Amino acid sequence: MSAGRILVVDDEPQIRRIMRTELTTAGYEVDDAKTGEEGLVKLRDFRPDLVLLDINMPGMGGLAACRSIRADTGIAIIMLTVRNTEAAKIEALDAGADDFVTKPFSMPELLARVRAALRRVPVGQTSATKIHVGTLTIDFAARAVSQGTVTSHLTPKELDLLRYLTQHANQAVSHRELLQAVWGPDYGDQVDYLRVFIKTLRKKIEPNPERPQYVTTEPWVGYRFNGTPESL
Numbered sequence: 682m683s684a685g686r687i688l689v690v691d692d693e694p695q696i697r698r699i700m701r702t703e704l705t706t707a708g709y710e711v712d713d714a715k716t717g718e719e720g721l722v723k724l725r726d727f728r729p730d731l732v733l734l735d736i737n738m739p740g741m742g743g744l745a746a747c748r749s750i751r752a753d754t755g756i757a758i759i760m761l762t763v764r765n766t767e768a769a770k771i772e773a774l775d776a777g778a779d780d781f782v783t784k785p786f787s788m789p790e791l792l793a794r795v796r797a798a799l800r801r802v803p804v805g806q807t808s809a810t811k812i813h814v815g816t817l818t819i820d821f822a823a824r825a826v827s828q829g830t831v832t833s834h835l836t837p838k839e840l841d842l843l844r845y846l847t848q849h850a851n852q853a854v855s856h857r858e859l860l861q862a863v864w865g866p867d868y869g870d871q872v873d874y875l876r877v878f879i880k881t882l883r884k885k886i887e888p889n890p891e892r893p894q895y896v897t898t899e900p901w902v903g904y905r906f907n908g909t910p911e912s913l
Contacts, residue, residue, distance in 0.1 A: 751777030
């Protein structure tokens with residue numbers, strides 16, 4: 682039984698070849714494309730569960746391809762980048778990616794990221810599909826948040842992160858608990874990694890991301906979702 686279907690989009694033949702071999706060995710069905718344009722065509726035919734997408738490609742770049750994929754689907758997307766800066770990572774997440782991996786990377790690291798991206802937080806039977814807190818409305822079914830008159834779409838990982846925080850509203854949730862609940866047991870100590878995701882999430886849910894009121898930082902501990910969610 683296949684562990685999932687993965688589309689690799691990268692203009693470097695050697696990287697495509699290595700990833701196809703390693704991912705196939707790990708139990709995934711794999712197809713590949715060398716450009717963003719080709720990737721979008723194969724996306725429709727192959728119907729992957731996850732896309733590994735290089736940022737720097739000729740023609741349609743990875744960011745543009747990511748935005749196009751995210752506009753039509755909620756499948757998992759991992760961006761591959763040579764720039765190991767917070768700005769580059771936020772740029773990838775802002776485009777709609779679920780995660781980012783910096784080149785060069787090890788295959789065990791990539792496989793851990795793939796497992797995490799394909800992982801979904803279980804939804805409890807009592808979980809509401811739509812909630813309201815202050816001026817914020819969260820529609821989990823539509824994967825969208827509305828802040829006043831502005832509506833933003835959430836990536837699958839942003840959705841899981843926000844769902845977990847709201848399920849533990851008004852509680853300090855530790856970095857380790859959040860990482861392992863949303864990304865899985867391979868995670869736990871990557872506080873800087875979590876901080877990047879919180880930063881992009883705040884852009885979508887906070888009236889002023891620089892002075893957050895919903896997702897606040899608990900110094901040396903983790904994060905807290907403030908407010909009592911009301912089901913709609």
